[in-house]
Amino acid sequence: MFKLVLWVGGTVLFGAFSGIAAERRVERYVSKSVVMEGFVPGTTTNLFPAPNSQFNGLITPATGLYPEQSGYFRITVYPNGTYSGTMHVGARKVSINGVFSPDGRSSTYIYGVYYDCCWSYYYLTWIVNFRMIAGTDEIQGSVEYFGSSAWTSEVLGFRSGPWNSKNPSPFQGRYTVRFPGSTDPAIAPPGDGYASLNVDVKGSVKISGALADNFKYSRSGVLSTNGYVPISVATDNGNGIFIGWLTLTPPPSGEIIGDFVWNTPPNYNATYYPAGFAGPVPAFGGIYVAPSATNSVLSWTDGVFELADGNLSAPLVNQITLSPDGKLTSNSGPIEKLTFSLNRKTGVFNGRFREPQSGISRSYFGAVVQFDDLGGGYFLGLNQGGLVSLLPAP
Numbered sequence: 001m002f003k004l005v006l007w008v009g010g011t012v013l014f015g016a017f018s019g020i021a022a023e024r025r026v027e028r029y030v031s032k033s034v035v036m037e038g039f040v041p042g043t044t045t046n047l048f049p050a051p052n053s054q055f056n057g058l059i060t061p062a063t064g065l066y067p068e069q070s071g072y073f074r075i076t077v078y079p080n081g082t083y084s085g086t087m088h089v090g091a092r093k094v095s096i097n098g099v100f101s102p103d104g105r106s107s108t109y110i111y112g113v114y115y116d117c118c119w120s121y122y123y124l125t126w127i128v129n130f131r132m133i134a135g136t137d138e139i140q141g142s143v144e145y146f147g148s149s150a151w152t153s154e155v156l157g158f159r160s161g162p163w164n165s166k167n168p169s170p171f172q173g174r175y176t177v178r179f180p181g182s183t184d185p186a187i188a189p190p191g192d193g194y195a196s197l198n199v200d201v202k203g204s205v206k207i208s209g210a211l212a213d214n215f216k217y218s219r220s221g222v223l224s225t226n227g228y229v230p231i232s233v234a235t236d237n238g239n240g241i242f243i244g245w246l247t248l249t250p251p252p253s254g255e256i257i258g259d260f261v262w263n264t265p266p267n268y269n270a271t272y273y274p275a276g277f278a279g280p281v282p283a284f285g286g287i288y289v290a291p292s293a294t295n296s297v298l299s300w301t302d303g304v305f306e307l308a309d310g311n312l313s314a315p316l317v318n319q320i321t322l323s324p325d326g327k328l329t330s331n332s333g334p335i336e337k338l339t340f341s342l343n344r345k346t347g348v349f350n351g352r353f354r355e356p357q358s359g360i361s362r363s364y365f366g367a368v369v370q371f372d373d374l375g376g377g378y379f380l381g382l383n384q385g386g387l388v389s390l391l392p393a394p
Helices: none
Strands: 002-007 012-016 025-034 053-061 072-077 082-089 092-099 104-113 120-132 138-145 150-157 173-181 191-198 204-210 216-222 228-236 241-250 255-264 278-287 304-309 316-322 326-333 349-354 359-367 375-381 385-392
Touching: 053 138, 053 228, 053 241, 072 092, 082 138, 092 104, 092 120, 092 326, 092 375, 104 255, 120 150, 120 375, 173 255, 191 278, 191 359, 191 375, 204 228, 204 278, 216 228, 241 278, 349 375, 359 385
Parallel strands: 025 092
Antiparallel strands: 002 012, 012 120, 025 104, 053 072, 053 150, 072 082, 082 092, 104 120, 120 138, 138 150, 173 191, 173 278, 191 204, 204 216, 228 241, 241 255, 255 278, 304 316, 304 385, 316 326, 349 359, 359 375, 375 385
C-alpha cells in the first residue's frame, strides 16, 4: 500500500492505494474547525452561558429558492465555546462540530470521505461559517458548497429560551396550523396542508403534519426566545422543498402566523402536478385545547362540510352537525358516504367520502384550527388536489 496526496482545483485530496479499482461512493463527512484569530480556549464570554445553548434555523440561497441549496441546521453550543449538531441541505444530512472564538465567530471545514477498493481520500465539501450577533439571540452565517457547481447559501437562526421545569416556556402547549394552497396550480395545490405542534416546558417542539399533495412529515426543534420555529421539509428525494418560519404568540392569544415557500420540480411521470409548482404559502393557526366530553372542538355545532377542486365539476357542500365528542353527522347534501374521525388530542382529522359523479371513494386529511374556528384539509382527486373545509353554518 502507498499513500497519495493530490492537488485538484484548489482542494487537497488525501488517498491510500489498496487494490483493484471499483466505483467510488461517499462514506461519511468529517468536520474540522478552523481556529479563529484571537481564540483562547475556555475564555469566559457571555455569548456561551451555562447551561448549554441550542440554536436552530434555516439555510437558504441569497436569491431565489433552490432546494439543493436549502435546508436547516441545529447546533448545541457549550459554555467553553465548542459546538456540535447537524445540518440538512437538500437530501443530505451532515454532522457538524467546531469551536467559536470569544467574539462568537466560527468557521468549520467539512470534508467528504470517499473510498473504493483502491483508494480512500478526503476532499473539501462545505465550509460552514457562524457569527453570533452580540446583544441578541440571533446567529447568522453561510454555507459554502464545493462541487461540480459551487454555491453559497445564507444561514439565519436563533437561540432557544433558558427554560426548564422550574422556569417553563410561556409557549408551552399544543397548536394546530393550516397552510392554505392556491387556486393557481403553478403556485401550489388548492388544498390546505396542516401541522400539529407540541411545545414542552423546555421549549422543545415536535411537529407532524402533511402537505396538500399528501406528503407526510415530522420534525423536531427548539423554540427561540422570540417565538420563532424554523421548518424545512425536503421533498422529491431532495429535489423539492417546503421551507419557512412559524411565529408563535404565547397564550392566552396563542396565535401562529408564518410565510413559507413550496418548490416542487417537474416530474412528467407524476400523477399529480407533473409540471411542478413554486410559490408562497402562508400559515395560520393557534393554540389547540383538547375538548372535554361536553365541549365541542370548535365553537359551533351546526356547520357545513365543503369539497372543492380535485377534479370536481363544482364545489360540493353538506350540512353537518359536529358533536362535543368529536363526531360528525352529515345531515344533507350531495357528498355521499361521508365519514369523519378526529384525534381529540392533536386536532388532526381524516375521513372518506364518495364522489357522486364517479362513485369513487376518496380519503381526506386535515386539522381543526380553533383560533380561526374552522377546519381545513385536502384530498386527491383523479389527477388534481382538492380542498376540504369545515365551516360554521352561514
